[in-house]
Amino acid sequence: MANSLRIRLLWWLLVPLALYVFVTGKTEYDNARHTANLVQDNQLVASARMIAGEVEWSDGFLRVDVPPAALEIFASPYRDQVFYSVRVVGGPLLAGTPDFSPRRLPAPDVPDSYYTDLHGQQVRAVDIVRLMYDNGVARPVRVTVGKTVRSRDAMTQQLWRPQLVRQLEMIALAVALVCIGLTFELRPLMKVKDEVADRDPMQLEPIRVERLHTELRPIVDAINQCIARLGVQVAAQRRFIADAAHQLRTPLTLLGTQLQFARQQEGLNPALDEALAAMHRSNRSMVGLTNKLLLLAQAEAADNSQVAMESVDLVPLAMEVVEDLALLAQARGIDLGAELHGAAPVLGHRGLLQALIANLAENAIRYTGSGGHVTVAVRADADANAATVSVTDNGPGIPAESRSRVFEPFFRASTDTEGTGLGLAIVREIADAHHGEIALKSGEGGKGVHIAVTFPCATPK
Ligand SMILES: Nc1ncnc2c1ncn2[C@@H]1O[C@H](COP(=O)(O)OP(=O)(O)O)[C@@H](O)[C@H]1O
Ligand SMILES: [Mg+2]
Known part of the structure; x- marks a missing residue:
């Protein structure tokens, strides 16, 4: 099985294709994740800016009224949890969850995005700092909005999956086409196989196959040359048998005549005569055998169209x-x-x-x-x-x-x-x-x- 042309070709095709799909799949996944992160960060920044815009002085105190719209932009079917906190830097919490661990203070109005853990969940958070002025003294207010990453993950998958599926479909198609194509393209080779397998042992004509691929032709040519050499060899061997039988006939005939002559001598010892008679019989059967060998050689030559009809x-x-x-x-x-x-x-x-x-x-x-x-x-x-x-x-x-x-x-x-x-x-x-x-x-x-x-x-x- 390991030597099957089909499997070997599939290996040649599948290994590079799988590598290609792996590398492009990884790049595409990174791109999809990047896009999803961007969309998510934009939402977080928009929400944080909206909340920061609502911070105001009231009776000498900083106050904030978080508008519902600032949280509604996160609405999605993936039930992400949204957290926020508004805190005067170095001062009291104005609104939201107190659990956000404070990060480095970003420059005013420059959003800072980061990942953090909240209640055991991964949360993407954005910090934004707004400076509130009190008689010329700036009081930085930090607004942090965070959100679990479920919808971000879902979006990554939505962007990435169809591409992956398409590439896997392409591989499956390639595999199917290789299998079908090979079955079709190997047919001439199977015909050559049938041609060779169905032959009589002594059928020494060249193999003829129509519409053979250029790549396969040298193989068939080589087999044909081998058959031709075999034919020459077989013919030489036949000629040798025929020649040997032919050469044997003369001395055997001569021997027969000499035996006959010997038996005609007068006063022959009966035991000797018996022996000569036996020799004469053996001689006759040897003549018969050589004649038949010669005939068989002639018949074989005729079977190979070497005799005029x-x-x-x-x-x-x-x-x-x-x-x-x-x-x-x-x-x-x-x-x-x-x-x-x-x-x-x-x-x-x-x-x-x-x-x-x-x-x-x-x-x-x-x-x-x-x-x-x-x-x-x-x-x-x-x-x-x-x-x-x-x-x-x-x-x-x-x-x-x-x-x-x-x-x-x-x-x-x-x-x-x-x-x-x-x-x-x-x-x-x-x-x-x-x-x-x-x-x-x-x-x-x-x-x-x-x-x-x-x-x-x-x-x-
Ligand atoms: N007409 C027949 N009747 C009975 N047996 C036969 C007959 N023809 C052939 N045979 C058998 O077939 C065998 C092969 O025949 P053949 O090739 O002519 O060889 P051979 O006659 O030299 O033995 C013979 O040995 C014989 O047993
Ligand atoms: Mg016979």
Whole structure:
């Protein structure tokens, strides 16, 4: 999660934004508090001046009548408490609360604002001094008006809160936009992921994604270059296997001939003859294996479009295979039949298609016991624009649990017969190279094997 692009981007966005909101929020709070203080102080000064204006001489004594208007200017829904005191400096209290602790004496008519505590509450107070003259002698009268700070606090909040809320809304919007925007902008990347994830292991074409961001293109280009290098490597390896198989054929053939020659010598010790015969059998199976390896390499090359394709009719091709295998079938007591009518042209490689049919038919003949039936059939389906070649037998069949694996190279479901395990791997490779679909099921009456390969027709109508 910590490595999520979304979360990392959000961090990049949220941390500076939060810092910005904190700093501006603090400044805005200070500004709002300053404005509220100013408004409050103006009210206090106005009230103090109004009261001071009412101080007068009466019968040689200083008197004051506090006008109601001087206190009404503080009316607000926040129920602030207002205190005042009018005192002759160094003399008696003329009106109001006596509890204001005296402060330094300000210059006459210059208001002095300060905070103080009164009855356990914070109070903002303003002092104003008015000089009253008695026969040329000045008597300073100090008027103090104080007020709790509830309405001032409320005003600060009213000035500051909406700005804060707007900024928090902006952050929330930015977060939402980053999340939505990323989801949209990451789609091409997800497409690249799908492209790569859905691939066959041997699909080595470059990745193609339309409308890819400039920033992502180098990544895809790098992957494509890697795929290209892999392709070269795979091709080299295939060529190596094909070359090795090809090189092995000559000495193996030579060895076979030499073994045969050795066995024809007169007066051969029977034990030696037995050994030579065994060597000859091993030699034959090695020739078979190299031939199949070569064929598999050719089929893989064809699957990678490295072999020229032509229009090939499956019907005569199957006929040739049936004729080639007739002797083997006869030797094994198998009734080999063919259902070959009309024409079934497909686009492909003649030798490989013949090998495909031969491998299927050979398997059917070899795994079906004596007295069995094997049928090779080719059908063209004009509606589906497809041609199907199928081989059906009534032998032992392939157990259900092995069916998904018989097409893997070197997998053999039964080991009591000779074989390489490459036959069906070759069939699958050739089918893939010709865009064919393989279907494997039980033969007639649930017995034996029915394998059908369906190819697209060469001449679409
Ligand atoms: N017609 C069939 N009837 C029964 N089993 C079969 C048939 N075709 C193939 N198989 C099974 O599938 C396995 C793989 O076949 P294949 O790839 O041709 O290898 P191989 O024939 O060399 O063993 C065989 O070992 C065999 O067990
Ligand atoms: Mg086989």
